[in-house]
Amino acid sequence: MxxxxxxxxxxxxxxxxxxxxxxxxxxxxEVFGTRGYHATRVSDLVSHAxxxxxTFYLYFDNKEAIFLYxxxxxxxxxxxxxxxxxxxxxxxxxxxxxxxxxEMWRSILGHCRxxxxxTALILRESYAVSLASRTRVEERFAQTITSIGxxxxxxxxxxxxxxxxxxxxxxxxxxxxxxxxxxxxxVNPEAEVDTLxxxxxxxxxxxxxxxxxxxxxA
Amino acid sequence: MxxxxxxxxxxxxxxxxxxxxxxxxxxxxEVFGTRGYHATRVSDLVSHAxxxxxTFYLYFDNKEAIFLYxxxxxxxxxxxxxxxxxxxxxxxxxxxxxxxxxEMWRSILGHCRxxxxxTALILRESYAVSLASRTRVEERFAQTITSIGxxxxxxxxxxxxxxxxxxxxxxxxxxxxxxxxxxxxxVNPEAEVDTLxxxxxxxxxxxxxxxxxxxxxA
Amino acid sequence: MxxxxxxxxxxxxxxxxxxxxxxxxxxxxEVFGTRGYHATRVSDLVSHAxxxxxTFYLYFDNKEAIFLYxxxxxxxxxxxxxxxxxxxxxxxxxxxxxxxxxEMWRSILGHCRxxxxxTALILRESYAVSLASRTRVEERFAQTITSIGxxxxxxxxxxxxxxxxxxxxxxxxxxxxxxxxxxxxxVNPEAEVDTLxxxxxxxxxxxxxxxxxxxxxA
Amino acid sequence: MxxxxxxxxxxxxxxxxxxxxxxxxxxxxEVFGTRGYHATRVSDLVSHAxxxxxTFYLYFDNKEAIFLYxxxxxxxxxxxxxxxxxxxxxxxxxxxxxxxxxEMWRSILGHCRxxxxxTALILRESYAVSLASRTRVEERFAQTITSIGxxxxxxxxxxxxxxxxxxxxxxxxxxxxxxxxxxxxxVNPEAEVDTLxxxxxxxxxxxxxxxxxxxxxA
DNA sequence: AATGAATGAGAATTCATTCAT
DNA sequence: AATGAATGAATTCTCATTCAT
Numbered sequence: 050m051x052x053x054x055x056x057x058x059x060x061x062x063x064x065x066x067x068x069x070x071x072x073x074x075x076x077x078x079e080v081f082g083t084r085g086y087h088a089t090r091v092s093d094l095v096s097h098a099x100x101x102x103x104t105f106y107l108y109f110d111n112k113e114a115i116f117l118y119x120x121x122x123x124x125x126x127x128x129x130x131x132x133x134x135x136x137x138x139x140x141x142x143x144x145x146x147x148x149x150x151x152e153m154w155r156s157i158l159g160h161c162r163x164x165x166x167x168t169a170l171i172l173r174e175s176y177a178v179s180l181a182s183r184t185r186v187e188e189r190f191a192q193t194i195t196s197i198g199x200x201x202x203x204x205x206x207x208x209x210x211x212x213x214x215x216x217x218x219x220x221x222x223x224x225x226x227x228x229x230x231x232x233x234x235x236v237n238p239e240a241e242v243d244t245l246x247x248x249x250x251x252x253x254x255x256x257x258x259x260x261x262x263x264x265x266x267a
Numbered sequence: 268m269x270x271x272x273x274x275x276x277x278x279x280x281x282x283x284x285x286x287x288x289x290x291x292x293x294x295x296x297e298v299f300g301t302r303g304y305h306a307t308r309v310s311d312l313v314s315h316a317x318x319x320x321x322t323f324y325l326y327f328d329n330k331e332a333i334f335l336y337x338x339x340x341x342x343x344x345x346x347x348x349x350x351x352x353x354x355x356x357x358x359x360x361x362x363x364x365x366x367x368x369x370e371m372w373r374s375i376l377g378h379c380r381x382x383x384x385x386t387a388l389i390l391r392e393s394y395a396v397s398l399a400s401r402t403r404v405e406e407r408f409a410q411t412i413t414s415i416g417x418x419x420x421x422x423x424x425x426x427x428x429x430x431x432x433x434x435x436x437x438x439x440x441x442x443x444x445x446x447x448x449x450x451x452x453x454v455n456p457e458a459e460v461d462t463l464x465x466x467x468x469x470x471x472x473x474x475x476x477x478x479x480x481x482x483x484x485a
Numbered sequence: 486m487x488x489x490x491x492x493x494x495x496x497x498x499x500x501x502x503x504x505x506x507x508x509x510x511x512x513x514x515e516v517f518g519t520r521g522y523h524a525t526r527v528s529d530l531v532s533h534a535x536x537x538x539x540t541f542y543l544y545f546d547n548k549e550a551i552f553l554y555x556x557x558x559x560x561x562x563x564x565x566x567x568x569x570x571x572x573x574x575x576x577x578x579x580x581x582x583x584x585x586x587x588e589m590w591r592s593i594l595g596h597c598r599x600x601x602x603x604t605a606l607i608l609r610e611s612y613a614v615s616l617a618s619r620t621r622v623e624e625r626f627a628q629t630i631t632s633i634g635x636x637x638x639x640x641x642x643x644x645x646x647x648x649x650x651x652x653x654x655x656x657x658x659x660x661x662x663x664x665x666x667x668x669x670x671x672v673n674p675e676a677e678v679d680t681l682x683x684x685x686x687x688x689x690x691x692x693x694x695x696x697x698x699x700x701x702x703a
Numbered sequence: 704m705x706x707x708x709x710x711x712x713x714x715x716x717x718x719x720x721x722x723x724x725x726x727x728x729x730x731x732x733e734v735f736g737t738r739g740y741h742a743t744r745v746s747d748l749v750s751h752a753x754x755x756x757x758t759f760y761l762y763f764d765n766k767e768a769i770f771l772y773x774x775x776x777x778x779x780x781x782x783x784x785x786x787x788x789x790x791x792x793x794x795x796x797x798x799x800x801x802x803x804x805x806e807m808w809r810s811i812l813g814h815c816r817x818x819x820x821x822t823a824l825i826l827r828e829s830y831a832v833s834l835a836s837r838t839r840v841e842e843r844f845a846q847t848i849t850s851i852g853x854x855x856x857x858x859x860x861x862x863x864x865x866x867x868x869x870x871x872x873x874x875x876x877x878x879x880x881x882x883x884x885x886x887x888x889x890v891n892p893e894a895e896v897d898t899l900x901x902x903x904x905x906x907x908x909x910x911x912x913x914x915x916x917x918x919x920x921a
Numbered sequence: 922a923a924t925g926a927a928t929g930a931g932a933a934t935t936c937a938t939t940c941a942t
Numbered sequence: 943a944a945t946g947a948a949t950g951a952a953t954t955c956t957c958a959t960t961c962a963t
Contacts, residue, residue, distance in 0.1 A: 069923080084398065087395065087396075087397075090956085091957075092957075100923080100924090101923060102924075102925060102926090102958090103922095103923065103925065103959095103960080104924070106958095106960080107922070111958070111959080112958065173394035176392065176395075177303060177305065177394075179306065180302065180303060201475070211475065211477030211478075213466070213477070215466060216454075216455075217450050218466060218470055220447065221443045221466075222475070223446050224443045225440075225442045225443045228438045228441050228442025228445070229438065232434075232435050232439070236438065237434075237435070245435055248433060248436060251431065251474075252474060254475050255474040256469075256471055256472045257422075257428040257432065257472050258361065258472050258473055287948075309933065310932080318949090319948060320934080320935095321947095321950065324934065325948075329933075330933080505943080520834065521831060521833070521834065522831070523831065523833075526936060526937080527936075536944080536945090537945040537946055538937090538939095538946060539944065540943080542937095542939080543943070548937065609830035610831040612826075613739060613828040613831030615739070616739060619739070637911070646912055647905075649913070653883070653886050653891070653899055654902060654911075657879045657883050657886070657902075658879075658911070659882050660880070660882025662878070663878050663881075663882070664874045664875055664878025668870075668874040668875070681871055684869060684871045684875075685871065687867065688872055688910060689910055690912045692905075692906060692910035693858075693864040693872075694864055694865060695864065695865030696865075723927075744953065754927080754928090755927060756929060758926080758927055759955095760955065761927075765954080765955080766954080
């Protein structure tokens with residue numbers, strides 16, 4: 050249903066027959082993402098994947114394990130395709146920052162648009178699966194915050210953004226990104242990614258008041 | 268029916284003996300907020316509340332019903348204490364906006380700090396309880412978005428903020444607020460509300476680049 | 486709803502206000518008779534009767550007790566109004582037997598038509614309430630069989646009916662009566678009692694073949 | 704799906720190991736038939752059948768479902784072995800009717816004697832399990848009445864029995880049959896089926912007065 | 922590698938009954 | 943005599959997990 054290569058991140062040329070494991074992962078993304086983790090029974094997963102109950106336990110220790118796999122996979126791929134590709138060191142001035150962040154927004158929103166089920170699942174349920182998985186998810190978010198924080202501090206140090214950014218700011222930016230993704234994927238999946246990228250970039254860089262100079266000029 | 272003791276977190280003046288329903292609501296906030304909704308059994312709730320199993324079903328249809336009550340109650344009170352008290356119409360210029368939003372941030376963060384369990388519960392699990400409750404929660408968030416959107420459009424119309432704010436912007440601001448609350452309540456519950464309010468206000472109004480004029484002046 | 490004097494078997498002139506006990510008995514007949522014993526909760530009984538839960542236990546030991554009261558009451562009254570009023574000794578020949586049994590059928594069907602709820606309840610559920618109440622009901626039916634058997638043997642002894650009637654016959658007649666009542670009360674409550682009485686009497690006395698002499702004459 | 708072992712009360716030839724479903728059906732017949740439906744817990748069923756709780760729900764939706772299965776099965780088999788095998792069309796005169804009905808009585812009583820638990824269960828509790836099952840049982844009895852009625856009308860049309868038989872008569876005959884079965888299975892399980900068949904046939908055809916001609920002759 | 926019938930611990934929910942007022 | 947909030951034992955049902963094949 051969704052593009053295979055994106056979901057699996059693997060080559061699929063050898064055989065057009067998916068392995069049982071792949072089928073289970075795909076089923077989990079779709080069913081968890083639609084019904085929610087807790088409303089999904091292992092039997093839903095296996096029937097959706099077209100495999101037997103026992104087969105599930107051949108590849109995953111338990112229901113939580115496949116969820117955790119999805120989370121790790123999601124965060125890893127998102128990180129690779131976004132922050133890792135856009136180092137603060139490559140930015141010399143406001144104009145370049147503008148360009149880089151625009152690209153980053155495009156990348157994030159585009160990526161999440163490609164896997165709407167998984168994205169919605171992570172946004173909605175990542176904290177709510179179990180105490181154990183909450184801890185794992187908190188670690189992942191903490192890493193993200195560190196990445197964002199490091200990025201921002203680097204820019205601040207070099208005077209490209211204001212100097213007063215802190216960890217709190219990083220959390221705020223994270224929230225902005227999360228709901229931006231939510232908007233792009235869930236609320237308004239028809240909207241152009243480019244338009245949205247500009248819109249959220251504007252808030253990120255200039256807030257509600259917007260570019261003072263532009264405003265002054267107007 | 269509305270129980271001040273629960274809402275205010277204070278003892279009632281008439282009698283220092285809480286009703287069974289009050290005890291259950293308090294227990295739910297604490298236990299759901301700590302262990303999470305799904306890891307909480309009705310038996311945890313009643314033992315925490317010090318009432319019998321049957322008593323729970325005297326006041327709530329099921330586990331989901333008490334959660335939904337908490338959600339509605341939370342949103343209603345938060346709305347009352349924030350957006351409802353700060354109309355866009357009372358703002359004439361950037362300075363007044365600054366003051367009003369600062370007050371709003373203080374109010375939101377202060378309010379959520381007072382009920383950390385319930386706040387954390389809503390932030391983490393509101394979407395993940397059940398399909399039915401997800402719908403309810405989505406409605407509540409949709410209302411919030413409408414409030415924020417209306418507020419912003421009013422300000423934009425009067426030229427106090429930039430004219431390009433949209434629904435997407437409202438969702439972005441919502442995300443900022445959510446993670447700001449998360450930071451203030453969960454990540455850094457020791458931080459001064461006032462400091463945080465200034466910090467998030469800065470992002471909200473001026474973004475990462477900050478006040479251009481100030482920046483220029485520096 | 487149903488005629489009070491019939492249901493209560495008491496005078497009601499002193500006060501038009503029913504006692505709590507009476508209200509409970511009436512409610513039990515109606516609600517047990519409609520919903521069935523097991524689907525009826527004590528709370529249905531008391532809410533239907535307009536009294537409090539505790540009041541129920543002032544008059545009856547438990548839910549089964551009120552059912553048993555209804556059963557005893559029903560059988561006693563039916564016995565009084567039927568077999569007790571029509572002794573075999575009063576019958577001298579076939580013609581008189583015909584007349585007496587017709588009257589008995591009228592009496593039975595008429596009586597049961599007056600309390601359709603209670604009648605349906607007894608017919609449908611008397612054996613199914615509990616092991617204890619089954620025993621009680623079996624005793625009541627055994628008494629009825631004894632009465633019928635005695636009646637038949639007396640007639641047989643005096644050559645008014647055929648000599649070969651046994652206990653088995655008595656049970657067969659009981660079945661006929663039960664389903665006759667069922668038909669008159671449940672299946673076809675509009676049919677004339679008189680017509681039905683003739684019809685069932687015909688089966689009782691002459692079976693399916695009918696009166697041989699009459700048949701021969703025809 | 705149909706399980707001969709249960710139906711026939713015999714061991715299957717292929718394998719002497721009953722399936723879980725068979726074991727549950729057998730247990731249900733025995734335990735429901737002894738203790739009664741409402742006094743029987745699902746846990747009684749499974750412990751009697753020697754399977755786990757979960758296994759029960761693998762084969763039946765709930766306790767009511769297995770009861771309904773028993774009812775349908777019972778009625779179907781009884782119908783097949785009685786009315787379906789004895790068409791009114793095969794009867795030409797009173798003598799042949801006598802012979803056919805005698806055979807039918809033998810068949811019914813013999814059949815019910817072979818499954819005393821199930822028979823007693825149906826006779827005692829079929830109406831009392833739940834509102835839903837009452838409806839189902841009423842449908843089954845209505846079908847039976849239709850069968851009996853059709854049979855009787857055919858005979859009446861051809862002058863073999865008296866012309867005045869109606870639906871009411873069919874219900875009366877049904878009652879006679881029910882209590883005859885009850886007598887043969889519950890009250891006097893030692894009595895010879897043949898004797899009983901003659902006895903009930905006598906009532907069915909000639910009623911209490913008996914064969915007029917024979918009586919006159921005597 | 923795959924199966925799927927069987928398991929049983931564990932959870933939600935009900936409702937007859939009590940008892941302090 | 944009447945009340946009705948509170949009780950908690952009892953029961954149904956679910957579903958993640960196992961294991962013999």
